[in-house]
Structure formats: C-alpha cells, structure tokens
Amino acid sequence: MTIKIAVFGVGLIGGSLALCFKGKPNIQVVGHCHRQDIMEQVLERGVVDTATLSLEDAALDADFIFLCVPVSLIEPYLVKLANLPLKPGCVITDVGSTKASIVTCAEKLGMREVHFIGGHPMAGSERSGVGAASSLLFENAYYVLTPSSSVDETVYGRLAEILQWTKAHIVKVDPEIHDEIVGAISHLPHIIAVALVNQVRDYNHTNPLYLQLAAGGFRDITRIASSDPVIWRDILLSNKEVLLSLLKDWNQQTSRFIGLLTEGDAEGIEQAFGTANHFRNELPERRKGAIHALYDIYIDVPDTPGVIGHIATELGIRHINLSNMQIIESREDVPGVLRLSFRQESDMERAKLHLQSLGYIVYI
C-alpha cells in the first residue's frame, strides 16, 4: 500500500523533507504550492513526485500532511483542512518554529478521525526556498514533536516512524516549554544578530571602512541576520510574550557590561568571558542544522599562488572528503584565512593532523 505524503509549502524545510521521503519504498510525495512559478521551480528541482496548486488535490487522499509554510499561515491552513473530508487516520503535522499557539489552534478545532501533532525540526539555515533544500539537512539534528495528551501513542508512532527517513533524533517537548527554550537559543540570537548588523550599518554610512574591516567574528555572529524577513517576522510575532521577557533579561546583560566598563572592572570582565567560555565549551557535540552546519577548521595560508590547490590535492589523495572551501580573509603580503568544512568529524580530524604535519597553522 502506498503512503501519500503531502507537503504544503515546498521551500527550504518542505523541500528538504520531500527529498528525505521521495523515492523511499511505497512512498509518494505531492507538493502543494500557492504559485505557478514556484511550482515550476519545485518540479524542476525534482524534490516531489507531483505538485499541484490545488489544496484539495494535495490533501484529500493524503496519509500525512506536512505544513511547511511561514508560521502565520499554519493556523489558516489548519482551519481549511479541518473543513475538508480528509482520509480517516490522516496525520497533519507542521514544522513551524513556534508551537504553543499552533497546538492550541489545532486542539480548538477538535478534528475527528484526523490527528494533529506539532513539529519543529531543529535544523535549517539562513537560506530559503526550494533551491536551498537538501536531503541531508536533518541528519543527526533534533526534531521536536509536541503531541497533545489526546494523541494516541500509535498515531505518534506512525509519525515518528515516517520521520526516521530524515535521520533526525525525535524528541518530545511540551509546546510552551519549547517556545521558551527555542526563544532563548534561536529567536533571541536572531534579534541580536539583526540589531548588531543594523547598528554597524548606521555607522557604515559615516565611514565605509566599517564594512571593509569587518572580519571573522562579525561574520560568525551575524550569519543568521541574512535569514528570510517574512519567515522571521512571523516567528517573532508568534513568540512575542516569551521574547519580550527574554529581551528584558538581555537588557540586564548589556547593562552589566555598561557597569563593568564604567567601573573599569577588569576582574569582572575577565570573569564574564571566563564563565561564557566554560559554558559554551559544554555545548553538545556539533550537530548539523540549527547548531552547526558542518565541521570547520581554519588555516593560515600565505597569499601565494597554488597554496589552495596544494591543500585540496593533499586532502584528495588521502581520501579526506572536503565539503567546502572558503577564503574568509585575504590581504596582500599577509597570510589569509581559509575555512575548510567537512561533513564528518573524522575527516576534519584527519585533515587537521595532516595539514599540521605539512607545517600549516590550523585552528578549530
């Protein structure tokens, strides 16, 4: 018997899920798009078996429906689906970055014979659209599910089973707790990154050297400021109360630094960096997606022709799989910094040791 999976909104997350399911035994994937041009892109990328502009055609005989649209559209889609004669037993889930309001909406709809389980894959990137989709996106990442107490264990089991194709680690979390935690570790950092970039953008109007001199640290902490404005508008508004409270705590953190600097409190500054350094080093093993896309090392490279080719060749002949290579700082006559990214930690370790043995200076 074929399992039909409908993906509503075939962008970064919907497209990546579709790629995980497509071509698997007895699975058929249909994408629902809201615009002809997007549907053409989706078909061209080949992430789904079929695609349709019709909500009904996608939904009516589906066994699973994944809502992968911006957060503000998830509840309206739930309302529409609740009014359709869906296949009995159909499991509707979503991937929205917030959970409390969506789960409450589904509970209020009181759907019978179909089930809703909230979901949130903790993997993604600052990119968006089906062009950025990847079948590897969720591998090893956490995938949060927020089933209500009314959801039967066998229904939960069916969803968890189909999600095995993503190779993510499924974890059950209460929706309100989810929003508090994800508010702190994902939504607040996005606000801080955007505020910092906009602050420097204002200074840059007075002197373009700000942008020109911006180096590794600024780039690292602000990558997520390039995220999609519509997606993030919806996420922040949907987690408003949590974020207002987190921003009050953030103000206290910045006030603390104002105090330390005003007092010239060297010991206090050192202590603040020490505490942060210690806690950050306790971050769990690097994972892909939300926490880390790849295993990276950084190498000082002299600005002479052939160096990058030499490094790539050295890794290639030792069958060390390199995923990406990027020059992140380069000036004439001084060493530049090259970032090498690996999908496997073991490849990163082998590359580090080998390049060190060749005399390169390698940082993690």
Ligand SMILES: NC(=O)C1=CN([C@@H]2O[C@H](COP(=O)(O)OP(=O)(O)OC[C@H]3O[C@@H](n4cnc5c(N)ncnc54)[C@H](O)[C@@H]3O)[C@@H](O)[C@H]2O)C=CC1
């Ligand atoms: N970007 C990320 O890293 C992550 C995002 N999420 C959540 O996933 C959801 C989707 O985000 P992304 O895939 O990043 O965004 P995206 O912009 O790549 O994809 C959104 C998709 O929804 C489609 N869409 C927009 N309006 C529509 C409508 N009225 N009807 C049908 N489709 C419509 C767009 O065409 C696009 O294909 C959001 O709810 C977001 O909070 C969850 C985890 C990570």
Ligand SMILES: O=C(O)C(=O)Cc1ccc(O)cc1
């Ligand atoms: O790019 C990153 O590091 C992210 O933080 C990706 C991300 C964005 C939104 C989510 O709800 C989960 C993960």
